[in-house]
Amino acid sequence: MVEGLGDVLAKPPQPPSPAGISALRTGLDGAARAALAVGGWSHDEPLRLSKHLVTGLLRCPRRALSDDLGTGDDLVVGWVVDAAAKLATVSPRRHVTVDAAVAFLTALGDSTVAEHLADLGPAAERLTSDAAARIDRLAASLAGVDAGWGPRVEDPARVALAGGAVTVAGRIDILLGGPPTGRPGVIVEVKGGRWHDGMRADGHLYALMVALRDGEVPASAVTIVSDGTTHVEHIRPALLEHAAERLDEAMRVAARLAAGEPPAMLPGAHCGHCPVRPDCPVGRAWRPAGEAAGSAP
Amino acid sequence: MTASRGSRFRRVEGEAMGSGGGTDDLQLGSPEPIASGLPTPGHRTSDPVGTADRLRAETSRRIAEALAGAPSPGAVGDVYVGWVAARDAASCPARYRGEGERGWGFPGWSPPLAAGACGRAALAHHVAVDDRAGRPPTLPMPLDAIRIWMRALRTLGEPGDGGTPSVERSGVGEWICEVWDAGDSATLAAVAALAGRWVAGFVRVLGWPLPPRLTLLNAPGPAAVSALRWRPDKGSPVTVASGADARLGRVTGAGGFTLVVHRVTTGDDGALRDRAAFEAATAALAIGVVPGSVLVTAGDTGERVTVPVDDDLLVLGADRIVAVVAQRVVAVERGFDPTDATPSGACRHCDHLADCPPGQAWMRVAERWRGGLPVL
Numbered sequence: 001m002v003e004g005l006g007d008v009l010a011k012p013p014q015p016p017s018p019a020g021i022s023a024l025r026t027g028l029d030g031a032a033r034a035a036l037a038v039g040g041w042s043h044d045e046p047l048r049l050s051k052h053l054v055t056g057l058l059r060c061p062r063r064a065l066s067d068d069l070g071t072g073d074d075l076v077v078g079w080v081v082d083a084a085a086k087l088a089t090v091s092p093r094r095h096v097t098v099d100a101a102v103a104f105l106t107a108l109g110d111s112t113v114a115e116h117l118a119d120l121g122p123a124a125e126r127l128t129s130d131a132a133a134r135i136d137r138l139a140a141s142l143a144g145v146d147a148g149w150g151p152r153v154e155d156p157a158r159v160a161l162a163g164g165a166v167t168v169a170g171r172i173d174i175l176l177g178g179p180p181t182g183r184p185g186v187i188v189e190v191k192g193g194r195w196h197d198g199m200r201a202d203g204h205l206y207a208l209m210v211a212l213r214d215g216e217v218p219a220s221a222v223t224i225v226s227d228g229t230t231h232v233e234h235i236r237p238a239l240l241e242h243a244a245e246r247l248d249e250a251m252r253v254a255a256r257l258a259a260g261e262p263p264a265m266l267p268g269a270h271c272g273h274c275p276v277r278p279d280c281p282v283g284r285a286w287r288p289a290g291e292a293a294g295s296a297p
Numbered sequence: 298m299t300a301s302r303g304s305r306f307r308r309v310e311g312e313a314m315g316s317g318g319g320t321d322d323l324q325l326g327s328p329e330p331i332a333s334g335l336p337t338p339g340h341r342t343s344d345p346v347g348t349a350d351r352l353r354a355e356t357s358r359r360i361a362e363a364l365a366g367a368p369s370p371g372a373v374g375d376v377y378v379g380w381v382a383a384r385d386a387a388s389c390p391a392r393y394r395g396e397g398e399r400g401w402g403f404p405g406w407s408p409p410l411a412a413g414a415c416g417r418a419a420l421a422h423h424v425a426v427d428d429r430a431g432r433p434p435t436l437p438m439p440l441d442a443i444r445i446w447m448r449a450l451r452t453l454g455e456p457g458d459g460g461t462p463s464v465e466r467s468g469v470g471e472w473i474c475e476v477w478d479a480g481d482s483a484t485l486a487a488v489a490a491l492a493g494r495w496v497a498g499f500v501r502v503l504g505w506p507l508p509p510r511l512t513l514l515n516a517p518g519p520a521a522v523s524a525l526r527w528r529p530d531k532g533s534p535v536t537v538a539s540g541a542d543a544r545l546g547r548v549t550g551a552g553g554f555t556l557v558v559h560r561v562t563t564g565d566d567g568a569l570r571d572r573a574a575f576e577a578a579t580a581a582l583a584i585g586v587v588p589g590s591v592l593v594t595a596g597d598t599g600e601r602v603t604v605p606v607d608d609d610l611l612v613l614g615a616d617r618i619v620a621v622v623a624q625r626v627v628a629v630e631r632g633f634d635p636t637d638a639t640p641s642g643a644c645r646h647c648d649h650l651a652d653c654p655p656g657q658a659w660m661r662v663a664e665r666w667r668g669g670l671p672v673l
Contacts, residue, residue, distance in 0.1 A: 039669065047669035065673040090440060090486045090493070103483035108490070109409050150438045152497045153490050156562045156597035166669075169597065180436060180505040213599040214501070257670055276673075 003232040005141055005222050008186060009149060009176070013234045015184045015219040020237055021211050024244050025159075031248040032161035038255035043164040047254055051170050051202045054250040059198075059270055061253055061263035066276045074273075076116050077131045078192030079105065081226045082173065083113075084135040085190040086153040088142050089174050096135060098128045134192060134226035141224045142174075142188075149176040149183060157209040166251060172206050178214055185210060185218030195229035196269075204243040207235045342606060345552025345587040352581050356615050357529040363623040364534070372629045373534055376622055377401070380540040383575050383617040386624045388639060394624050395633025395649050401625070406472040408487035412561070414469040415488055416495030417516035417542060419446035424513070425520040434506045439493035447485065450474055467517040498596025499542065499559045511557070512544045527582040537618055539579040545592065553589045555603070556580050562597045569593050571617065573604035578614025587611065 041047045056064030084101035087094070094100070106114050117124040145151055155175040159168045178185030187206050191199055203221030211217045217240065223231040233239065257263055267286035277283040342348045367373050382401070386393040404410075422445070423437045450470050476484045503511070513521035525539035539556075546554035556576050573591040581587040591604045604610065633649045640659030650656045665672055 041669045045669065049668075053668070053670075062673070065671060086490060087486055090490045091482070094482075100483065104486050107408055107481075107483040107487035109407065147438050147441055150436075150440075150497065152439050152493050154494060155497065156494070158563060158595075158597035160598060179501055182436075213597070215599070254670055260671075263673065 004230045005186075005188065005224065005232075006144060008220050008222055008232055009145065012177070012184045012186065012219050016217045016235060016237050016240075018211070018216050020240070021215060021217065024208070024240060025212055028159070028244055028247060029161050031251055032166040035251035035255035036162045036165045039251075039258035041162075041165040041258065046164060047166045047251070047258070049166070049168040049247070049250060049254070051205050054168075054205060054247060055198065055201060057250045057253045057257075058246060059268065060266040060274075061257060062265040062280060063270065063274050063276060065257065065263050066274075071112060071116055073127050074193070076113055077127060077134065079113050080128075080131040081134045081138060081192035082190050084131075085138055085142060085173060085224070088139055089145070089151050089153050092143075092145065096139060098131045098135065101131075101135065137228045138190065138224060138226050141230050145176065148181070149186070150181045151176050157206065157213050159209055159212050168205075168209060168247065170206060170209060172210065175210070178210065178218060179216055184220075185214070185216065187218050187221040189221065189223045191223060191225040193225070194227045195223075195225040195231065199223050199225070200231065200233060201243070201246065203231075203233055204235075204239050205247070208240050208243040208247070211240060342552060342587045342589075342608070342611075345581075345589075346550050346585065348587045348608075348611070349581040349585050352578065352587070352611055352615060353527075353529075353585070356578075356582060356618060359615070359619045360529050360533070360535055360622050363619060363626050366623075367626045367629055371534075373622075373625050374398070376535045376625050377403075378535060378537045378618050378621045380572060380575050382621045384571065386621045387571070387617055388641060389643060389647075390620075390624050390627075391633055391635055391638040391653070392643065392647055392649060393621075394628035394631065397628075397632065406469060408484060408491050411469050411472065411488055412491035412495050413542070413559075414467070414515070415443065415446070415473070415492035416499065417513050417521070418467060418470060418518070419443045419492060420496050420499065421513045421516040421518045421521035422446045422449060424507075425518050428520060436505050437496060437500065439497040439500075440489055442496055443489045443492045447473055447477070447489075451477060467523075470517065494596070495559075495561055498561055499594075502559065502594040502596060502599055502601060503543075503557070508545055510546050514541050514543055514556075515539070525580060525583040527579065535622055537579050537582055539576060539583055541576050541580060541591075544588075546589075548584055548586055550586065552587050554586075556588050556591045557594065558591060559594045560596065563595045563600075569602060570604060570610075571613070573606075574610045574614035575617050576614070577604075577606045578611050578618060581606075581611060582618075 035047070039047060053064060080098055080101050083105045084096045084098070087101055087104045088096045102114050102117065105111075117128070120127065152175055153173065154171040156171050157169070161167070172187055173190045174188035176186040176188065177183035187203055187210065189199070189203050189206065200221075200223065203223055207218050207221050218235055220235060221233045223229075223233075225231070265280050265282040267282045269288065271277055271280075271283040271286040272288070274280070274283055364373060382393070385396075419442045420437060423442045424434065426445075427434050450473055473485070473488065476488075500507070515522075515524050517523060522544070525541065527537045529535055540558065541556040542559045543557035544554055545557060548554055558572060558576050560572075573593055577588055577591050588606050590606055593602045593604060594600065633652065635649075635653040635655055638649075638653050638655045640656050642663070644650055644653070644656040644659050644663070647653070647656060650660065
């Protein structure tokens, strides 16, 4: 049987001991200082890592360094779905619509989505229909969270390393439990697209950051995807160590890039929607498995 | 999602969000116990009342001197000195002067701006309800606490069961009622999300039950103390306002109390010592007693840093206050002027960049970098 958020909250697992958190921080701080020696950042001009950048640096440094990726329809649908999940958490008795989610975003001070939809005009209908279907699938997964879990949205977590010359920051979509509620922490990440295994890494990184922030390890990271997938991962020490290793490697890559080393171009499924693909010979040559390499798209 | 996309709101005086680098020259990273909240005796100012009196006199004199430089009495207009103004005037005087009346004044409530005020008010209401019921403190669930406070605001003046304390409608409370009456559920939800985040971070970092002898500041109701403000004299156009969130310990002539400044996030604000200095000086001016220390907390990092208050810190804080007044005086005849522009990351969002050679020079380098990495 597939486990969902409700199952986790009904019977949360015992979180790992916090005993290893201090060693993880010490190790990461050492790695950050080593990277700092190469990258040359400072407290005033730090390396600012996010979950997207950590993944990007490991997946394809060339793409990670590309300029603003703009506001495409896929991104906008993702933002609407993300906002809808947060609104459903803030107002659990309310039926969340696309309009309500967009109004919520605007009220939060982010008018990007509203402006994008207005620019599309009647063509926005297809996008909003798509978003509405995804929201309906998500809403069921988020229903019925007991108030005793103290739900909060966009909970900020930031880890400062090497005296602040390297920072890792993020906002957890939905955080349940954790200190001082007396219940184990449960991280909920909401994804607007389709499930893929790479999504797990975000939950691992946030579990690490929350552990470093709170001094307690969250019990679970739950990824709720708008294609109907719910992925539950109970946090084990090995997952935190894995997240720390990824962070360490991302800092090493960042240091080499900051020092002037040309970015590596690493092909993969991400090439399919990469904005720099036209200028990337490796990316142009890449084809999905089963498709013969041929002319550039 | 990031807040940088199409943000409609700017930070203004009184905002309780984000305020410190969190990792400047102070030793951080090891949260300390705050059961007492009292500073180390060795750090205390020996004469907290006398020192505050002297600070009031000296700051009044310096503000009067600064105002005397204006072309005419009244030319400066009202000057509100909060932390954000102090930070902005110190970080780039040219930009601060260039903001003009629109930038210096209060832009009206918005969910990001109201988060701290609503969070404090809701927490104060929660504490008052428990106090009134004579029960031990119950852990506030962030979103529930906000909702309950909002509902209490709505029932103000209606006959109740006598079991809940009265809710004072502060300025932000009046705004919430207006939003409610307008049926603007999106704004109410946004306030709940952001104010709930404030409550969650405050309670998580300070612990629950809250430390003994903690009193919320800048919040309405019987469980809190309203705004800490100071004016040099009755006729002065200058108001200095504290942004502290709470106080640990009672105010007595011996000093020894601690101010608590909670920052939801630490990423994009001034140095922690600067914030502590401003709040220490402002509180000394407003209360008439120098606090023993300032406890600066951060929701995103979980840090708690105690900054002892000494003469150097008070001087730094007073300098920040006077600098705001001085720049407002200069602004009467000289608004934005790049001669004293101080380029920084703020240049990315500065309205005066097109007229600012130092900012443009800084941006030519900065545009090739983002977050410590080259942009290709």
